[in-house]
Amino acid sequence: MKTEYYDLRDPVEREAGIAAGSRALISKETVAFPTETVYGLGALARDAAAVERVFTVKGRPLNNPVLVHVSDMDMARETGRFSELGLELAKLWPGPLSLVVPAASWVPDRVTAGLSTVGIRMPSHEGALDLIAVSGPIAAPSANRSGRPSPTRLEHVREDLDGKVPVILDGGPCQLGLESTVIDVTGRVPVILRPGAVTREEVAALVGDCQVAQGVLEQVEGTAARSPGMLHTHYAPRGEAVLIRGGHGLDRARALRAEAEAAGRLTVIVGPNLPREQGMIPCDIMGEHGLFYALRAADEMGAQFVIIMGTGTAGEGLAYMNRAIRAAGYRVLEESR
Known part of the structure; x- marks a missing residue:
């Protein structure tokens, strides 16, 4: 497969790249795209077969859920059910925050790893938002081979995925360099499943309390992760x-x-x-x-x-x-x- 590259920082290439990425997604292919955290490898969230390709390309364990990226609150509400707590924390969107909520009936099991919940994120990167807005909700983990350090630059994505995906969108270096904070808001108190740029202190200041899941700093065993990055060894260098x-x-x-x-x-x-x-x-x-x-x-x-x-x-x-x-x-x- 020949991979096409588009630089989203160039106005002409940006328009062509968003169009090419959307065509690839609608054709059940995967597309690598930038966010403010790390680069993502996306497929249309509504299409279980397309999401399956994400797992195949990455070599990702099937019991590891993927986040659904949305471009506005209407799309978020169509993807999951938000409590008052969830809506309060959604005020931090767009940004490096993913909220775990009860999943809508249309969300495929491949996205949720068979769980009844789904992680939803609204990135702040304009290129990512444009791609989602014209394509629909995008299921996307990081755009790297499973287990490798997440990609924060085009060259990282190229190293792992060139020739494996039809389109890679270049947004330059990622601003934050670590994946989003993932917070479970299905209970009365928010629980951080994966920490990120939105800190527990910031969340507690907003809603009064915030807990941290056991698996954040410890190895956890299980059949299905509650969040990406909880069960498996991740981010490892070759040495x-x-x-x-x-x-x-x-x-x-x-x-x-x-x-x-x-x-x-x-x-x-x-x-x-x-x-x-x-x-x-x-x-x-x-x-x-x-x-x-x-x-x-x-x-x-x-x-x-x-x-x-x-x-x-x-x-x-x-x-x-x-x-x-x-x-x-x-x-x-x-x-x-």
Whole structure:
């Protein structure tokens, strides 16, 4: 398959790209498109066979649900049933927030992984909104091979999906660099299933309380995930990875790197607030040069061992640590102060 590329930052290509993407979606194909969080791989949410192609292209486990992306509240209400709590949090749309609500009867089981709920998101990226508005609700996980770091730039999508999808829409680097916050609003208190740029502190300030699901920072077993990113090892670099968290972690990381390199293994340290020196890849907790960007950079260097530095879990730190723990395959070294 030959993949067509369109740069949405160019007005002429933008119009042609949205049209080409919509045609591909209506033809039951998949399309990669940018959002403010990461690039998505989408199919028409109403078409179970088309959604099945998303799983096939990604190599995605079938018990992992996908989010439905909408362009306005009318489309959101057609996709799920919103409580007062859900409607209050929907005031944060458009943006990096997905709300888990009871699914409408038309939503295919392939989208929900057989659950009675569906995650709905209204992105703020204008290109994504235009594509959804002309095509209808789009079911979309991140546009990468399953298990790999999520793509935040065109080159990441090209590396994983060139020749596998008919259309890739280029929106440049993603502003936030981590997937959306996913919040279950089916109960009386909102529960974060996957943290993101919309923080628990922000949610609690808006509605009075916010809980965090057990699986956010721990490995959870089960037959079906309540949210994307809960059951499986995700975001992993090609090399072995380990996460260090604690007060003197950088000293431990340097010692580990020296030991690994003495054994002939190319080793890099990635994380926030690192000094700019050889063998280190500084990254933002949230932003276009975030963790996924750093892990992809480690892969480009051919790193055989990747040491990920931890951070605190307040604010956006919770989202960073959620991804870092999974990228390390839950291999965590605790470093006391």
